[in-house]
Structures are given as structure tokens and as C-alpha cells.
Amino acid sequence: MADDPVKTLQTSKDGPELVVAALQVAKGADGAAHEALRKSLQSPGFLLHLDRDEDYNGVRGRLRLASVMRALTANPSEHSRKTLLTLTRSEPFLQEPARIELLIEAGAELRPASDEFVAYWDRVCDPKEAYTPLVIAALLDNGTPPALALFEKKMADAAYDDATKIGWLRKRLLPHRYEPPVLEVCQRMIAGSAPAPLRPHIVEALFDFRPEWYKPNARVTAPEVAQAGGQAQAMVRAIGQRAIKDVELSHPQRAAVERVLERMKGTVGAP
Amino acid sequence: MARILITVNRVLFTNAGIEAGCGRARFQATVLSAGTLNTLGDPQRLFDYRRESAFTLDWSIELDSAATNEARFRLDVVDEALNRLAKFEWTLQTPWRQFEHEILSVANAHLVWSVLLEASGRYRVHDPNTVFTSREHRGAVNYTTVSGRRRSIRMEICPVLPVPADKWLPRRPKNMLTAIQSGGPQPLRNNPPGHRIRATDPINIISNPAVIPLLTVPQPPPPPVRHGVIPPPPLSSAEIDEPPLGTPQMITQRTAARIEFTYFWSSDERFTDNDLRLEWSQTGGTGQVQFIKWRDSDPDGSENRGLRVMVHGTRRGPVVLTVRFNGTDLAQYRAVVAPVRRVPCRFNILNARNRRSRPIATPAHADAHRRIANRFLRQVGFELAPDSDPNIAPAFGGWVATTGVPGVFTVRVEARLTRNVSDTTCEESIAVNKRPGVLSFAYIHSYDDAGTDGAAANWPDSALGNRAAALITDNGSPSSSWIQPSGVDPDGAAGAVNMKIISGIPNASDPNLHGMVVTNGCGNAPGGADAMYYGRVIAHEVGHMLTLGHRIEVIADATQSAKWNNETLRPHPGGGHPRLVEGAGVLGAGDGMFCDELWHPRLQNVMNFAGHPDLAWDLDILQALAVAQSPIAAGGWCGACGAAPGNCACP
Numbered sequence: 001m002a003d004d005p006v007k008t009l010q011t012s013k014d015g016p017e018l019v020v021a022a023l024q025v026a027k028g029a030d031g032a033a034h035e036a037l038r039k040s041l042q043s044p045g046f047l048l049h050l051d052r053d054e055d056y057n058g059v060r061g062r063l064r065l066a067s068v069m070r071a072l073t074a075n076p077s078e079h080s081r082k083t084l085l086t087l088t089r090s091e092p093f094l095q096e097p098a099r100i101e102l103l104i105e106a107g108a109e110l111r112p113a114s115d116e117f118v119a120y121w122d123r124v125c126d127p128k129e130a131y132t133p134l135v136i137a138a139l140l141d142n143g144t145p146p147a148l149a150l151f152e153k154k155m156a157d158a159a160y161d162d163a164t165k166i167g168w169l170r171k172r173l174l175p176h177r178y179e180p181p182v183l184e185v186c187q188r189m190i191a192g193s194a195p196a197p198l199r200p201h202i203v204e205a206l207f208d209f210r211p212e213w214y215k216p217n218a219r220v221t222a223p224e225v226a227q228a229g230g231q232a233q234a235m236v237r238a239i240g241q242r243a244i245k246d247v248e249l250s251h252p253q254r255a256a257v258e259r260v261l262e263r264m265k266g267t268v269g270a271p
Numbered sequence: 272m273a274r275i276l277i278t279v280n281r282v283l284f285t286n287a288g289i290e291a292g293c294g295r296a297r298f299q300a301t302v303l304s305a306g307t308l309n310t311l312g313d314p315q316r317l318f319d320y321r322r323e324s325a326f327t328l329d330w331s332i333e334l335d336s337a338a339t340n341e342a343r344f345r346l347d348v349v350d351e352a353l354n355r356l357a358k359f360e361w362t363l364q365t366p367w368r369q370f371e372h373e374i375l376s377v378a379n380a381h382l383v384w385s386v387l388l389e390a391s392g393r394y395r396v397h398d399p400n401t402v403f404t405s406r407e408h409r410g411a412v413n414y415t416t417v418s419g420r421r422r423s424i425r426m427e428i429c430p431v432l433p434v435p436a437d438k439w440l441p442r443r444p445k446n447m448l449t450a451i452q453s454g455g456p457q458p459l460r461n462n463p464p465g466h467r468i469r470a471t472d473p474i475n476i477i478s479n480p481a482v483i484p485l486l487t488v489p490q491p492p493p494p495p496v497r498h499g500v501i502p503p504p505p506l507s508s509a510e511i512d513e514p515p516l517g518t519p520q521m522i523t524q525r526t527a528a529r530i531e532f533t534y535f536w537s538s539d540e541r542f543t544d545n546d547l548r549l550e551w552s553q554t555g556g557t558g559q560v561q562f563i564k565w566r567d568s569d570p571d572g573s574e575n576r577g578l579r580v581m582v583h584g585t586r587r588g589p590v591v592l593t594v595r596f597n598g599t600d601l602a603q604y605r606a607v608v609a610p611v612r613r614v615p616c617r618f619n620i621l622n623a624r625n626r627r628s629r630p631i632a633t634p635a636h637a638d639a640h641r642r643i644a645n646r647f648l649r650q651v652g653f654e655l656a657p658d659s660d661p662n663i664a665p666a667f668g669g670w671v672a673t674t675g676v677p678g679v680f681t682v683r684v685e686a687r688l689t690r691n692v693s694d695t696t697c698e699e700s701i702a703v704n705k706r707p708g709v710l711s712f713a714y715i716h717s718y719d720d721a722g723t724d725g726a727a728a729n730w731p732d733s734a735l736g737n738r739a740a741a742l743i744t745d746n747g748s749p750s751s752s753w754i755q756p757s758g759v760d761p762d763g764a765a766g767a768v769n770m771k772i773i774s775g776i777p778n779a780s781d782p783n784l785h786g787m788v789v790t791n792g793c794g795n796a797p798g799g800a801d802a803m804y805y806g807r808v809i810a811h812e813v814g815h816m817l818t819l820g821h822r823i824e825v826i827a828d829a830t831q832s833a834k835w836n837n838e839t840l841r842p843h844p845g846g847g848h849p850r851l852v853e854g855a856g857v858l859g860a861g862d863g864m865f866c867d868e869l870w871h872p873r874l875q876n877v878m879n880f881a882g883h884p885d886l887a888w889d890l891d892i893l894q895a896l897a898v899a900q901s902p903i904a905a906g907g908w909c910g911a912c913g914a915a916p917g918n919c920a921c922p
Contacts, residue, residue, distance in 0.1 A: 019293070058631060061721045061722075063293070097625065128685060129686055130716075206773070211738075217720065217723045219722070268724075
């Protein structure tokens with residue numbers, strides 16, 4: 001453990017030494033030390049000593065910076081939150097795609113999502129660029145209304161094709177499908193905020209789960225409705241009943257909704 | 272004084288569970304013996320680690336085995352902040368058990384270690400005739416062979432390499448183990464953990480394959496020397512291993528299958544590698560094999576003698592090879608003779624404009640990775656051959672260039688096709704520079720799931736049908752991968768073993784397009800330390816494209832490693848997935864929807880969901896039978912008789 005991590009951050013040029021000092025600060029609650037780390041993370045020199053230039057050719061998870069970002073995200077203190085928000089505007093930090101990605105992912109843990117961070121996600125979410133899948137994942141992992149509102153906006157954005165959006169629903173929304181804020185946004189999308197061709201797929205992601213939707217590398221766990229809370233179950237029931245009435249469902253989609261509604265009979269809020 | 276040598280050979284970090292991902296670690300190894308705490312190696316030395324790191328330590332300590340009955344070994348792996356990354360503990364007791372390069376797995380890491388006894392001033396796993404001077408030799412073991420004769424000898428030819436730990440293998444006869452534990456002659460173990468598979472290794476580098484290749488073209492003799500005529504240069508190793516598409520492979524010591532013992536014990540006989548008393552022959556099956564010399568310098572007549580042999584197929588179909596000692600059956604090995612199916616493939620390296628959004632691998636690396644993958648896939652009779660057509664696909668509007676390496680192209684693409692590629696976009700990525708009838712491999716920067724090193728994108732259903740309709744069944748003995756009961760003495764007779772396959776996933780825009788993506792997640796050194804990892808990832812994903820499911824589909828490698836060292840997780844009598852039996856961890860996609868519903872071997876199969884490259888090498892007979900039914904390449908064969916489609920009379 002470094003004796004004076006702040007001094008190390010300011011003077012060392014040794015990557016392994018820097019990461020230890022940065023982690024020490026990122027996990028702590030010392031405001032002055034966080035200030036130093038914030039400054040360091042915006043310094044091109046520090047960043048290139050922490051990880052070598054060629055390390056940025058690889059995947060972000062192997063960067064030493066990734067550990068630091070994880071530590072900042074896990075620290076509930078205001079200092080670390082301030083650091084992450086500052087980085088969304090830091091030109092030197094955002095020079096590297098891998099750093100943009102680490103910051104996108106870090107935002108998933110900042111709850112509730114601030115306007116500033118939502119604006120950052122929106123800014124980097126460009127259909128021609130490579131960050132959209134990470135932003136969508138972060139929005140749903142974050143799960144707070146401001147983040148989900150941006151997800152709702154992206155679902156309505158004609159710049160993305162339907163196949164891409166269906167992929168988001170199955171891989172990113174489905175694991176969170178029985179969280180009340182997610183159900184709330186789904187209710188809105190089914191009621192009209194999402195394009196009509198997508199509405200049956202939103203219903204499907206809430207009520208079904210099929211192997212053929214995924215590749216073997218996928219890591220998706222489908223929550224069961226029985227494990228959902230009472231509020232969520234009531235919302236699921238309402239969405240299901242409305243979907244059967246108002247949404248043009250295929251036969252398998254309709255059967256999936258009916259199956260879940262049948263399973264919910266006798267549970268909280270059942271008629 | 273009798274002494275014992277404990278060595279920490281290697282520590283391998285697994286790809287999940289090392290929380291920090293990178294940093295510096297110390298390895299603090301101690302042995303508590305006779306009240307003294309002994310330290311191995313340098314506990315203060317710092318090692319720079321990243322996930323998937325492997326460290327060769329080879330730290331040893333000698334103990335006086337006569338002074339104590341017990342030695343408590345402990346290895347703590349800690350980072351600089353003293354957070355524990357992994358912890359190994361083991362208590363060794365008399366009678367001391369010897370082993371070399373055995374694997375001990377815990378959450379986050381595997382340890383390769385050895386415990387050796389000294390005899391005649393040397394440490395090693397001693398050959399069967401060595402009697403330790405410090406121990407009494409208690410005489411012969413009463414072991415009855417399958418023919419009913421009593422012999423003090425045992426030989427195993429395990430089809431799984433690296434060989435699983437003893438507890439996952441058929442239980443050896445008690446009286447033999449008693450003799451070993453009493454200080455008698457120790458078994459010879461033949462196990463290759465730690466070996467790196469390289470693109471230049473012989474194509475048959477992995478021994479004991481499920482498929483013995485059907486080879487009919489002999490190697491031509493060297494041309495006669497004529498004055499004034501320059502003879503043509505001999506074929507290179509690469510040309511022998513992987514001749515161009517359409518050219519048959521010749522019968523050579525690089526192409527025939529190596530079949531070798533994995534465990535040998537004898538109470539009173541001394542055996543050599545090509546010992547004439549150990550005679551191999553084919554005793555079952557409708558296929559046919561021919562033995563060839565292991566080395567050209569071996570004496571004539573030694574082709575089918577000794578502890579290891581080399582064979583090639585001459586007629587399709589299942590075969591059983593039996594090793595006999597003085598007419599007594601010692602061991603059996605079962606395989607299938609089949610042709611190696613070769614499929615043309617294109618490797619497209621997808622580069623975005625931004626230099627950070629490009630694969631690290633060069634065309635030469637991609638070619639080497641293909642060759643390494645072929646060394647794994649050889650076990651099931653499958654091979655990826657470079658597409659011989661250098662023409663760029665006209666339908667693609669991007670900027671494509673040939674590279675000078677056959678079958679490898681570089682392509683300029685939008686960033687979204689190479690960086691953070693999703694399940695949807697990967698189908699577009701493999702469509703770049705595609706050609707009909709050619710498998711498409713896209714090297715990309717990354718997948719949107721950070722842990723994805725490669726992903727099979729599209730492939731067809733098996734000729735037998737989809738997952739719901741088809742089941743691969745094998746009734747042979749010994750059983751596939753020695754799934755118990757294995758039929759290996761003294762196990763009971765092998766029973767029917769069933770394996771699930773996975774359904775095909777058609778490409779959204781072209782149902783005949785099949786392919787996969789490879790990412791920089793495989794490592795930053797595609798031409799060095801990470802080359803084998805790239806090759807194994809390709810072999811794994813090609814396995815999916817050939818309808819193979821995961822052999823053990825568990826996300827948390829840490830959970831897996833820790834729990835699977837526990838004896839309580841023996842195979843469930845009713846079969847089924849481990850989660851249903853013991854709650855052995857979090858499942859992968861869809862509650863095991865891509866698993867093959869078998870769970871042996873634990874770590875050694877190429878199709879293990881989180882397999883470590885140093886361990887996950889094996890493909891078995893059941894998988895070979897499934898691969899034979901994939902329509903992805905011409906030349907499928909019947910699992911029962913080995914015949915080509917149309918020539919099969921099986922029901």
C-alpha cells in the first residue's frame with residue numbers, strides 16, 4: 001500500500017504503482033485525495049503512465065484504469081460521484097474510446113442518474129458509432145426513471161432499425177423486466193411512445209423467453225414473475241390484459257402472455 | 272534420510288473472478304511441517320497480472336519425510352493492497368502420495384503442483400520398479416485383469432487429455448492403491464498440462480483423439496539422386512499437416528493419430544516406450560486401422576508395441592484397440608475411423624477508421640490461430656482450410672484488401688461492425704466479404720459483452736434436426752470421455768450416454784451464411800503468449816457451429832472451480848444439469864439452453880463455457896458423432912458405421 005497515494009499520483013510514472021495509489025484513493029473518503037485523483041484522471045500524462053499507449057488497442061477490461069473506474073463506481077461518496085460527472089466533460093479523458101466506454105458503464109451505478117450523465121449517454125449514443133450497445137445496457141442496468149426515459153427515446157429513434165431494438169429488448173430489458181420503473185416505461189411504450197411494430201416485441205420480452213433469441217455466448221437470466229414484488233405483479237397483470245386487448249400479438253406471443261397471466265392467478269392483486 | 276519435494280509449478284488465473292482485473296500480485300507459499308513453517312520461493316516478489324495470466328514459479332521445498340506424518344501446504348495469492356485473490360490449501364499425509372503437475376482448482380485460479388519422493392538421490396515420479404529405500408516394499412498387488420488372470424499391472428489410456436484428477440476417473444483397484452500408498456512402486460503418469468499448442472506443432476499433437484483419420488496415401492520415397500538433376504524440395508511440415516484443399520493428406524508421423532497410455536503401474540515388471548511385451552491390436556469395430564512406427568528409427572515390427580502407438584484408419588467405422596500383456600487384456604481404447612472433413616474459410620480483419628477500433632491480430636496471426644484451432648478440431652475429424660479464391664466479394668461496398676496470406680483479408684468498416692458488436696450486428700460483421708460455401712470468420716475489436724472473446728454467429732441445424740428433435744447417443748465401451756460407468760475395469764459396463772446438441776441459428780440476411788467473430792478479448796499478444804487462447808476460442812466457437820453445446824455451462828468460473836473440487840458433486844445418478852442437482856452455480860444463457868447436458872470432464876473439454884486454455888483441450892466421441900452430422904461441410908458420416916451418406920445401411 002502506498003504511504004502517500006496523492007504524492008504517488010502526482011509523481012510516479014510506474015503504471016502498477018499508480019494503479020495501487022489510485023485504487024487506494026478511489027476506495028476512500030478523503031476529499032482532498034479525490035480532488036487529486038480527479039485532476040490526475042484528466043491529465044494525459046497520468047493516463048498514459050497508468051496504461052501504456054498500446055494497451056488501449058485491447059479491450060477496456062484489461063486496462064488498469066478499469067479497476068480504478070470500478071472502485072470509483074463502488075464508492076458511494078459524493079467525491080467519487082463528482083469525479084465521474086467531471087469526466088463526462090473532460091476532453092483529455094474522452095480522447096480514447098476505451099475511456100468513453102468505461103465511463104458509460106460507470107454511469108450504470110450512479111442512481112438516480114443525473115441530467116448531466118444522461119446528457120453524456122445521449123451524446124455518445126450515435127447509430128454510426130460503436131457505443132450504442134453499451135449505452136443501452138447502462139440505461140437498463142441503471143434502471144432509474146431519467147435513464148429509462150432516454151431508453152424510451154432511443155426506442156422511438158428511427159435511426160436504429162427494428163432488429164437492433166428487438167435485440168435491446170431481449171438482451172438488455174428482459175433481465176430487468178419485473179422492476180417497477182422498467183414496467184412503467186414499458187407501459188408507456190406499449191401505450192404509444194414506441195413504434196407500433198415494436199410493441200408486440202416489448203410485450204414478448206416481458207412475458208416470454210426463448211433460446212433462439214440468443215447466441216451461445218449470451219449471459220442472460222430471465223426473471224420469473226413469481227419472484228416479482230406485489231407492485232410489479234400488478235403492473236405485469238395490467239400490461240398483459242391490455243396487450244391482449246390492444247396489441248397485435250402473434251399466436252406464440254399471445255400464448256406467452258396468457259401463460260403468465262394464468263400462472264399469476266391467486267397471487268397479489270389477482271381478481 | 273527420505274525426503275519429499277513439494278513444488279509450486281504454475282498458477283493460472285481464470286477469466287472471471289479476479290475482481291480488479293489487473294495489478295500486481297504476490298504468491299505466498301508455505302508448508303507447515305513438524306512444527307516449522309517453511310516458505311517457498313520469494314513471497315515478496317511482485318508479479319504484474321492481468322486476467323488470464325499464467326505464472327511459472329517452479330518454487331520448491333524439501334522436507335524430511337521421516338520427521339513428520341503431515342505437511343500442511345498453503346498458497347495465498349494477494350495483491351499489493353493485501354486483498355486475497357486466491358487461496359489454496361492442502362494437507363499431505365503419510366503414506367505420501369506422489370504426483371507431478373496435478374491441478375488444484377479454487378475460486379479464481381488453478382494451481383499446477385507436484386509432490387515427489389526421493390529415491391537413489393533423485394526426485395521424480397519413479398518408474399514401476401523403483402523401491403524407495405525409506406519404505407518397505409510389501410509385495411505384489413492382487414489385481415485381476417478382465418481375462419481372469421492375476422497380474423500386478425495396470426494400464427490406462429484415458430481419452431481425455433489433460434487427464435482429469437484421479438477422483439473423476441474410474442476407481443482403481445483397492446489392493447493396487449494400497450500397495451502404492453504403502454511405498455511400493457509408483458505409477459507412471461503421462462499427462463501434458465502446461466504445454467502450449469503452437470501453429471507449427473504436428474497436426475496430431477493432441478494424443479488420444481476421438482477420430483482416427485482415414486488416410487490412404489503413403490508418403491512417397493525420396494526421389495533417386497541423379498547427377499545434374501536438382502531434386503524437388505521436400506514438403507514442409509505445414510504442407511504435410513495441412514495440404515491445399517483437394518490434395519489428400521499423406522500417412523506420416525505428423526498426421527496419424529497418437530494413442531498413448533496415461534497411467535501405468537506394474538509391481539514387478541520394467542517396461543519401455545516400445546516394449547515388445549505390450550502388444551496392441553484391433554479387437555472390435557467395423558472400421559480398420561494400420562499401425563505405423565512412432566519414429567522412423569524404431570525397429571521394424573515395433574509399430575504395434577509399447578506404451579504408445581501411432582495409427583491411421585484404412586476403413587471407416589468404430590474401432591476398439593486393445594493392449595495385451597502376454598495374452599492378457601490390459602487396456603482398451605475406442606475411437607472412430609473417419610475422413611477429416613475440410614471446409615474452406617475466410618478470415619476478414621475488420622478495421623474501423625479509428626486506429627483504436629481495430630483487431631490486434633495481423634493476417635499472419637489469424638493464419639496461425641486457424642492452424643492452432645485445427646490441432647484441437649483434429650480430434651473430431653474437422654479442419655478449417657484457407658479459401659483458395661483470392662477474389663473479393665463483389666456485393667460488399669466496403670474497402671477490402673488481400674493480404675498475401677491465403678484466405679485472410681483486411682476490410683475497412685464502420686466502427687459499429689467491429690467495436691462493441693452486438694448479437695444483431697455480428698451477423699452483419701460476418702457477412703462482410705462473404706463467399707458462398709465458405710465459412711466466414713470476422714476478427715473484430717470487441718463484443719458488447721465485455722467477457723466475450725469470440726462468438727458463433729450463424730450455423731445450420733444438424734442433419735438430425737434441432738435441439739428438441741435430436742439426441743446423440745453412444746453405447747460403446749469404454750464410454751465417451753470415460754463418463755461413468757465407463758466400462759474401464761473395475762468400473763461396471765458402460766451404459767448408453769446421451770448428449771444434447773444445439774439448434775442452428777440462421778443469418779437474418781443470408782440463411783446459407785455461417786460464421787463467427789473473434790475479439791481482442793482473446794489477448795493483446797496474438798502472435799505470442801495469447802496465440803493458443805485465440806486458437807482455442809476459434810475451436811470452441813467452431814464447435815458451436817458444428818452444433819456442439821457447452822460441456823458445463825456455468826458463468827462463474829470461480830464458483831465452478833471451487834465447487835467442482837468437492838467430492839459431493841459426483842455425477843447425479845439421474846443425469847441432468849448440475850444446477851438441478853446441487854445448485855452448482857449460476858447458469859449461462861437460458862438456464863443451460865446451450866449446454867450438452869453432460870458434465871464430465873469438469874474442466875478439460877474444449878466446449879467448457881469458461882475453459883482455461885491450458886486445460887480445456889479435449890473433444891470426445893459423442894462430440895465427434897455430432898460433428899459428423901453437421902451439414903456445414905461436405906463429407907458427413909454415420910456415427911454407427913462411419914459410412915458416407917448414401918452408403919449407410921444402418922436403421
